[in-house]
Amino acid sequence: MPPRLGQLFSNSRIVVGLLVNLLSSICIVFMNKWIYVHYGFPNMTLTLVHFVVTWLGLFLCQKMDIFSPKRLRASSVLLLALSFCGFVAFTNLSLQNNTIGTYQLAKAMTTPVIILIQTTFYRKTFSNKIKLTLVPITLGVMLNSYYDVKFNLLGIVFATLGVLVTSLYQVWVGAKQHELQVNSMQLLYYQAPMSSAFLLTLIPFFEPLTGEGGIFGPWSLQALAMVFLSGLIAFLVNLSIYWIIGNTSPVTYNMFGHFKFCITLLGGYVLFHDPLSLHQGLGIACTLSGILTYTHFKLGEQEEGKSRLAQRP
Numbered sequence: 001m002p003p004r005l006g007q008l009f010s011n012s013r014i015v016v017g018l019l020v021n022l023l024s025s026i027c028i029v030f031m032n033k034w035i036y037v038h039y040g041f042p043n044m045t046l047t048l049v050h051f052v053v054t055w056l057g058l059f060l061c062q063k064m065d066i067f068s069p070k071r072l073r074a075s076s077v078l079l080l081a082l083s084f085c086g087f088v089a090f091t092n093l094s095l096q097n098n099t100i101g102t103y104q105l106a107k108a109m110t111t112p113v114i115i116l117i118q119t120t121f122y123r124k125t126f127s128n129k130i131k132l133t134l135v136p137i138t139l140g141v142m143l144n145s146y147y148d149v150k151f152n153l154l155g156i157v158f159a160t161l162g163v164l165v166t167s168l169y170q171v172w173v174g175a176k177q178h179e180l181q182v183n184s185m186q187l188l189y190y191q192a193p194m195s196s197a198f199l200l201t202l203i204p205f206f207e208p209l210t211g212e213g214g215i216f217g218p219w220s221l222q223a224l225a226m227v228f229l230s231g232l233i234a235f236l237v238n239l240s241i242y243w244i245i246g247n248t249s250p251v252t253y254n255m256f257g258h259f260k261f262c263i264t265l266l267g268g269y270v271l272f273h274d275p276l277s278l279h280q281g282l283g284i285a286c287t288l289s290g291i292l293t294y295t296h297f298k299l300g301e302q303e304e305g306k307s308r309l310a311q312r313p
Contacts, residue, residue, distance in 0.1 A: 014247060018256060021240035025260050026267060028233045035230060039223040042207040045215045046227065047088050048199045053231030054238045055192035058185060067185040074194070077187065080176055081194035083169040089202055090162035098155035104261075106159035108141035111254040113167040118250070122175065126251070127301065133294040137258050140287030143279050144265070170250040177246040184242035192238070252298065259291050 035041045062069055095103050112134055118124040177187055208214035219227075245253045262284045269276040 014244075017240055017243050017247065020236060021244055021256070022260060022263070024233050024236035024240060026264060028230060028237055029264050030267070030271075031226070031230045031233060035223070035226055039219070039226065040213050041219070041223065041227060042203075042213055042215065043092055044088060044199065044203050044206050046230065048196055048203065048215075049227055049231050050234030050238070051192045051196045051199065053228065054188065054235045055196065057232070057235040058189045058192065058239075061185065062189065067183065067189075069189050070180075070182050070186045072180060072182070072186075072190050074190075076180060077176065077190045077194060080169070080172045080187075081191050081198055083165055083172060084191065084195045085198040085202060086165035087162070087169045088199065089206070090158055090165055092206065093158040094155065094162040097152065097158050099150050102145070102150060102155060102159065104145045105141060106163055107166075108138050108258070109163045110167050110170070111137070111251060111258075113163055114171055114250045114254060117167055117171050122171070127297070129297045130251075130294065130301075133255075133290045133297065136286045136290035136293070137255070140283040140285070140290060141258070141261075143283030143286060145283075146279070167250075170245060170253065173242055174245040174250050177242070184239060184246050187246075188238060188242050255291050255294050258287050262287050 032046065035046065036043070058067075061067060094106060098106070115126055115131065115134075119126065173187075176182075177184065180187065203209070203215065208217075210216050212218075241253065244256065265276065265280065265284060
């Protein structure tokens with residue numbers, strides 16, 4: 001395949017992966033919101049269902065020869081599975097103990113922490129141009145959240161732990177694919193059931209098991225159908241997350257996450273007539289400008305890298 005055609009094909013695959021993640025992520029946000037509001041289904045239990053359905057989906061894909069599982073030692077994905085559980089637990093605790101504004105502001109810190117981790121422990125370098133794009137993005141998140149930012153010690157602790165564990169999880173998703181020489185499906189095939197088992201042990205500490213609102217509560221058939229549908233969408237979300245990180249980088253995925261946040265806010269305004277103030281509109285514009293600038297610089301750096309490789313004797 002000619003180099004230019006190969007590059008175009010590769011970029012097209014990334015665009016498709018991003019689109020799948022964008023559409024499925026937006027769908028699952030509104031689907032989960034519907035489930036929480038109308039059925040009161042518990043949050044962590046829903047996440048458990050998502051990962052169980054993800055594993056079942058991968059099992060079917062494997063049976064259909066869409067991918068071939070690669071034998072991995074459980075210990076090689078143990079930290080990844082544990083970090084996922086920590087990410088879910090601390091994110092929930094942060095949300096419970098902080099205002100939405102503080103929660104969103106803390107989440108915005110994930111990107112610089114990922115850069116710090118990759119720079120310190122993985123010897124990855126980032127240009128100053130790339131680092132500076134974090135300024136408008138963080139400013140945009142602050143504009144979206146400042147009216148609801150309130151601090152308390154316990155909330156800060158959980159938010160900080162949430163950011164650290166989430167950053168590690170996203171870095172490891174990419175690192176493990178390269179380290180173990182596996183693709184997104186092969187890695188998720190092992191991580192999903194392990195994370196599900198760990199989550200199952202965490203749920204009793206956060207959510208009731210029986211009775212109203214419990215995992216074994218009296219759920220209607222309609223509620224269970226919606227939860228299963230949410231699980232199917234989560235399968236696409238989880239798979240696309242792993243694929244994007246494996247084929248781009250955790251930072252790029254995070255930047256895309258900020259973009260999804262903006263789209264979700266706009267979607268809530270358009271579809272559900274959620275209020276959108278002037279400073280939120282400015283925040284969205286600021287965040288999007290940072291994302292576009294990051295994309296421009298990142299593509300430019302990739303082209304420079306390819307040019308240098310082409311010029312080598």
